[in-house]
Amino acid sequence: MNSIFRSKKAQSAVEKTAEIVFTVCAFFAVLAVLSITVYMFMNGTPALAEVGITEILFGSIWKPTASEPSFGIAWVILTSIVGTTLAILLGVPIGVLTAVFLAETAPPKLAAVVKPAIELLAGIPSVIYGLLGILLLCPAMYSLEQKIFKGSETHQFTGGANLISAVLVLAIMILPTVINISESALRAVPASLKSASYGLGASKIQTIFKVTIPAAKSGIISAIVLGVGRAIGEAMAISLVSGSSVNSPLPFNSVRFLTTAIVSEMGYASGLHRQMLFTIGLVLFIFIMIINLSLTRILKGGNKDD
Amino acid sequence: MVYINILLVTAIGSYRKEEKIMKNRMIALIAAGILAVGSLAGCGSTETSAPAETPAAETTVEAAAESTASEETTEAAEAEEVADLSGTITMSGSTSMEKLANAVAESFMAKYPGVTVTAEFTGSSAGIESVLAGSVNIGNSSRNLKDEEIANGAVENIVAIDGIAVVVDPANTVADLTADQLIAIYKGETKNWSEVGGADQAIVVVGREAGSGTRGAFEELLDIEDACAYANELDSTGAVMAKVASTPGAIGYVSLDVVDESVIAVNLDGVEPTEENIKAGSYMLSRPFVMATKGEISEQPAEVQELFNYLASDEGKELIKSVGLITVD
Numbered sequence: 097m098n099s100i101f102r103s104k105k106a107q108s109a110v111e112k113t114a115e116i117v118f119t120v121c122a123f124f125a126v127l128a129v130l131s132i133t134v135y136m137f138m139n140g141t142p143a144l145a146e147v148g149i150t151e152i153l154f155g156s157i158w159k160p161t162a163s164e165p166s167f168g169i170a171w172v173i174l175t176s177i178v179g180t181t182l183a184i185l186l187g188v189p190i191g192v193l194t195a196v197f198l199a200e201t202a203p204p205k206l207a208a209v210v211k212p213a214i215e216l217l218a219g220i221p222s223v224i225y226g227l228l229g230i231l232l233l234c235p236a237m238y239s240l241e242q243k244i245f246k247g248s249e250t251h252q253f254t255g256g257a258n259l260i261s262a263v264l265v266l267a268i269m270i271l272p273t274v275i276n277i278s279e280s281a282l283r284a285v286p287a288s289l290k291s292a293s294y295g296l297g298a299s300k301i302q303t304i305f306k307v308t309i310p311a312a313k314s315g316i317i318s319a320i321v322l323g324v325g326r327a328i329g330e331a332m333a334i335s336l337v338s339g340s341s342v343n344s345p346l347p348f349n350s351v352r353f354l355t356t357a358i359v360s361e362m363g364y365a366s367g368l369h370r371q372m373l374f375t376i377g378l379v380l381f382i383f384i385m386i387i388n389l390s391l392t393r394i395l396k397g398g399n400k401d402d
Numbered sequence: 403m404v405y406i407n408i409l410l411v412t413a414i415g416s417y418r419k420e421e422k423i424m425k426n427r428m429i430a431l432i433a434a435g436i437l438a439v440g441s442l443a444g445c446g447s448t449e450t451s452a453p454a455e456t457p458a459a460e461t462t463v464e465a466a467a468e469s470t471a472s473e474e475t476t477e478a479a480e481a482e483e484v485a486d487l488s489g490t491i492t493m494s495g496s497t498s499m500e501k502l503a504n505a506v507a508e509s510f511m512a513k514y515p516g517v518t519v520t521a522e523f524t525g526s527s528a529g530i531e532s533v534l535a536g537s538v539n540i541g542n543s544s545r546n547l548k549d550e551e552i553a554n555g556a557v558e559n560i561v562a563i564d565g566i567a568v569v570v571d572p573a574n575t576v577a578d579l580t581a582d583q584l585i586a587i588y589k590g591e592t593k594n595w596s597e598v599g600g601a602d603q604a605i606v607v608v609g610r611e612a613g614s615g616t617r618g619a620f621e622e623l624l625d626i627e628d629a630c631a632y633a634n635e636l637d638s639t640g641a642v643m644a645k646v647a648s649t650p651g652a653i654g655y656v657s658l659d660v661v662d663e664s665v666i667a668v669n670l671d672g673v674e675p676t677e678e679n680i681k682a683g684s685y686m687l688s689r690p691f692v693m694a695t696k697g698e699i700s701e702q703p704a705e706v707q708e709l710f711n712y713l714a715s716d717e718g719k720e721l722i723k724s725v726g727l728i729t730v731d
Contacts, residue, residue: 161612162628230648238649242604252590253604254633255649340611340635350633360637364613 133381140378143167143371152375158342158352160361160369167372169357171342173379176354178345179259179334180327183266187327188320190267191274192309198275199282200304218272226336229265234337237261241348254350257339262351265333270323277322281315282308314394321391328383331355354380488516489705495522495529495542498615499691501725502562503542509721510712517705530556533696539706541694544619556694561713562727565658565680566620566687569646569665576600578669581686585624587653590631595651608634608645608654620655623687655687657726677728691727 144152147167155168194214198207234256241258245251285308293303309316331353339350340360352360358373358380365373491510493503500523507519524532526543530551533541547558568584570576576598579587586592587605595603609632610617616639621627636642639656646654647664654665658675661667667675670686679685695702699710712718719729 159612159628161618230644235648245604249593251593252631252633253593253606253651255606255608255645255652257634257645335637339633340637341632350635352635360611360635361613363611363637364615366613369613 136374136378136381139371139374140381141375143368143375144378146368147372147375152372153379156344158357160365160372165368167368169354169376169379171344172352172354172357172376175259175345175351176328176380176383179263179266179351179353180324182259182263183270183327184320184324186263187267187270187323188274191271191319191323192278192316194271194275195278195282196304196309199279200308201300214272214275217268218276222269222330222333223336225265225269226333229261229333229337233261233264245348251348252350254339254341254348257337257350258348259338259345259351260347262334262338262353265337266327266330269330269333270326273326274319274323277319278312278316281312281319284315285311317394318391321387321394325384325387325391328380328387329355331359335359354383487514487705487708489518489703491517491519491540491705491709492538493519493521493529493540493542493693494524494532494538495540495694496526496544496691497523498544498564498619499523499542501615502691502722502727505721505725506709506713506718509717510709513712513717514705514708517708519709530694533694536696539695539702540709541692543692543694544689545692546690547692547694551694555696557696557698558690559693559695559699559710560690560730561693561710562691562722562729563680564619564689564691565675565677565685565728566616566623566655567658567661567667567675568653568655568670568687569643569661569667570653571646571648571650572664572666573650574600574603574666576668577666578672580671581624584670585626588624588626588630603651606633606649606652607631608636608642608649608652610639610642610655611635611637616655616657619689620687623689658688658728659723659726680728681730688728 152167152169153173154170155166156170157166157168158172159166194210198211198214202210236256237258237260238254238256241253241256245253289307289311290303293307298306334353335356338353338356340352340356341350342352342357343349345351354376357376361369362373493507495503500521503521503523507521511517511519521542522538523542526545529538529541530543530547531541532538534551534554534556541556544564547556552558568579574595576595579598583592583598587598588607588609590607592598593605595601595605607630609620609630612635614637621630634645636645639660642654642656643660643662643665646652658667658677658680661675669675673679673685675685675687680688693710693713695706699707702710713722722729
């Protein structure tokens with residue numbers, strides 16, 4: 097602090113440096129998004145043109161290496177939609193109620209245990225979920241499968257690698273996202289609203305369901321959308337528990353998701369088969385883009401309400 | 403990301419303290435650097451991973467040629483004795499032999515920097531046609547040569563044998579399957595082990611993903627191409643082994659060299675899947691890898707003769723084993 101002049105000079109240098117740093121960072125993010133978009137479209141469209149968009153999207157036979165190859169991914173797309181939807185239907189209620197517990201009803205000591213546990217859950221690599229799925233979920237599913245389909249002439253036994261296993265793994269994987277975002281949404285509900293509800297004679301549970309959750313609606317919706325994004329983009333964990341055969345998405349069928357379709361065949365694919373895998377990537381990319389855009393819209397809509 | 407954010411916040415928060423300005427500026431720069439490198443790496447890997455996996459033979463071959471060229475000077479002494487060996491060896495044929503052909507091309511060129519080996523993968527029949535037409539030196543074929551091909555002057559040089567074992571879980575009591583039983587199981591017609599003499603246990607059909615060489619060979623040898631009803635399509639040999647080992651009633655196929663005691667390799671038509679039986683030709687799920695030449699090897703150019711010598715040497719045998727194949731004696 098020798099002189100005001102020098103200090104100002106130094107200050108402005110910091111300002112400028114920081115500005116440049118921010119611009120460069122923003123530039124890299126935009127560059128990444130742009131190059132991925134261009135790359136996906138460049139690699140995804142040739143097969144689209146060659147095979148035909150209707151055959152790809154509505155064909156149900158996936159035989160990429162046959163002498164007369166067939167590239168229908170209808171079941172694969174449907175599996176991704178059904179699997180993600182079921183995982184959301186299962187994971188969101190559990191997640192939101194856990195968030196209510198943490199934000200509203202949990203005794204501080206118990207919350208101090210639950211909260212770090214959920215944060216740990218968020219940090220577990222997806223391959224670990226998959227391995228646990230193989231070790232715990234699949235054998236349980238297999239014995240269930242053997243009981244349900246005992247003596248069945250038509251059912252193809254999958255050894256427990258099926259849609260349900262994948263959905264269960266996905267539901268657990270989206271929990272941390274849903275819980276954390278819902279919880280902060282619930283905590284952001286003004287105390288005055290709750291006080292008013294109590295003042296009118298409502299019980300704690302009534303207040304939670306009639307006041308707090310509706311007031312945190314937009315935050316909870318964005319939690320759901322982020323959960324969908326996580327579930328639809330997951331590959332590693334479900335590739336280990338889904339069986340990875342192209343089938344209709346019935347509970348005990350071995351199924352293939354958009355993500356696992358790319359992962360499982362990338363190793364040896366060549367020619368049109370390889371291009372088709374990029375087209376599947378493009379389909380997935382468009383799916384995720386749609387989800388992200390709707391997320392942004394919901395978030396903007398939520399801000400307008402405030 | 404959170405860590406970087408904290409750094410940036412600290413940097414901005416305390417920037418009024420003049421004596422810390424330089425330090426903070428550096429922290430901010432380092433943080434930005436980490437971020438930039440991070441995004442670059444993410445970006446780069448997405449774009450480069452794809453072409454690196456492209457099975458175009460020439461790229462690998464060229465890359466290998468470049469790397470050996472740089473070693474040329476350091477290996478001057480060794481190069482002296484092979485200096486007279488130069489030229490180009492062209493191969494064409496079986497896609498199943500891609501792994502072997504690329505491995506041979508790479509290591510042969512590393513040993514003889516003057517020689518260029520190129521390999522194309524067009525299919526066994528196309529490969530033999532090319533060698534008979536004289537457009538390539540070696541025609542790769544993953545089946546025995548047909549009589550008419552031999553009549554036209556093709557010579558069958560078997561360099562390696564590919565063996566596939568059918569494995570079941572260790573608790574399975576079925577130790578022997580006939581070809582028809584195996585085909586029925588993989589086509590989904592036989593669904594219970596009791597139908598083939600085992601316990602009342604559902605069959606879980608495990609296979610490899612489309613495009614896998616093992617799957618291609620298995621389906622080709624049993625003549626059930628694209629007719630299999632897989633319950634599990636796994637993308638690696640290890641995954642097949644793990645799934646079969648841990649699932650009661652599972653059946654799968656893997657390269658013979660990876661079979662261990664976690665699974666049981668069943669006999670096919672009463673023949674045990676051993677190297678001896680495969681060499682004797684009595685085991686069903688095996689096929690020869692032929693490098694066909696037009697005329698005897700002794701009639702070939704020196705570099706082609708040397709390639710076959712190399713394959714027959716201990717070094718070449720190690721190479722053949724390293725790609726999961728059985729050597730011929």
